[in-house]
Amino acid sequence: MAVCALRAECRAAALARSFTDAQLNRWHAGQEVADAALIVVSELVTNAVLHSGATGVSLRLDRTAEEIVIRVEDDGTWRERTTAYRDDQAGQLAENGRGLHLVHAHATDYGVHHTLVGTCAWACLPWPRSER
Template sequence: MAPSYSPAPLALPQPAGSGASAGPVRREGFELPAHTSSVSRARSRLSGQLRRWGFPEELGHTALLVISEFVTNAVLHTDSGRIGCNIQLDGQRLRIEVTDEGTERCVPRARSAAPEEVGGRGLQLVGALTERWGVSAGDTPCGRKVWAELGTC
C-alpha cells in the first residue's frame, strides 16, 4: 500500500529549471483501516500536521474537506481493507493523495446530484476549491490514487 513517511521535513533535490519553490519539500504519510471512523482520523492527522508545518488555517479547512471526501469515497465505494493518505507541502502547493484498493471500473467522477439527493456533491466541491484534482488508476500496487492540489497563497 502507500509508503509511510517520516513526520520530519525532508529536503528533496529539485531538478534544475523545474520552477519548484525554494526550501524543503515536506511529506507525511499514514495508513488507516477502510472504516467510517477513519474519516475523522484522517482529518485529525492532516490537521495536526498542517499546524506543525505552519500551513494557513483558512486553507487548512479546504484541505480537511478534501481529505474527508477522498477517504469517505474510498470507504463507501471500494472493497478496500486499508487506505493510504499522503500529504506533501512544497512551499507553493499542498498535495493530498488518498490511495485505496479500488479497481479501474470504479473511478471517482464529479457528478450532478438532484436537489433532493443527500450526497453526490463532494467531488464538485473538491473541483471548485482546489487548483486541480484527478485520479491515477493503476498507479499504485493495489488500486488507485485520488489526489488534489491547493495553492498556499
C-alpha cells in the first residue's frame, strides 16, 4: 500500500502521477499497467480537485496478486454532472467530460461513494499474470 496526501490545487494531478509512477516502478509494474494507472489516477484526482470543492485529496494505491486498487478520497462533496456526455463532433472535441469514460475503459471495476468526510472514487486495474 502507498498513500499520498495532496492539496486540492491545479498541480495535484501531476504530483499524483509522479507519486504513482514512482510506486509502480518500485512494484515493477509493466508499461501497460503503468500507463493505465496513470490515466486513471489523473482523471480521479482531477475530478476531485475540479468538481468536489475539496481542500485536500488523498491518493491510495493497493496492490494484490491480481489487481491494483486506486482510491482517491477528498473532503468535498461529489456533484453529478448536469450535462450528459455527447458523442457528436462538439463532444469529441471538448476538453472536459470524458474522465469517467477513460476510467471505465481501463478499469475492471470502479465507483464513487460518499464517506463521512467527503467522497471516495476508486478503480481496480488488472495486474497481469506475467508481473506477479
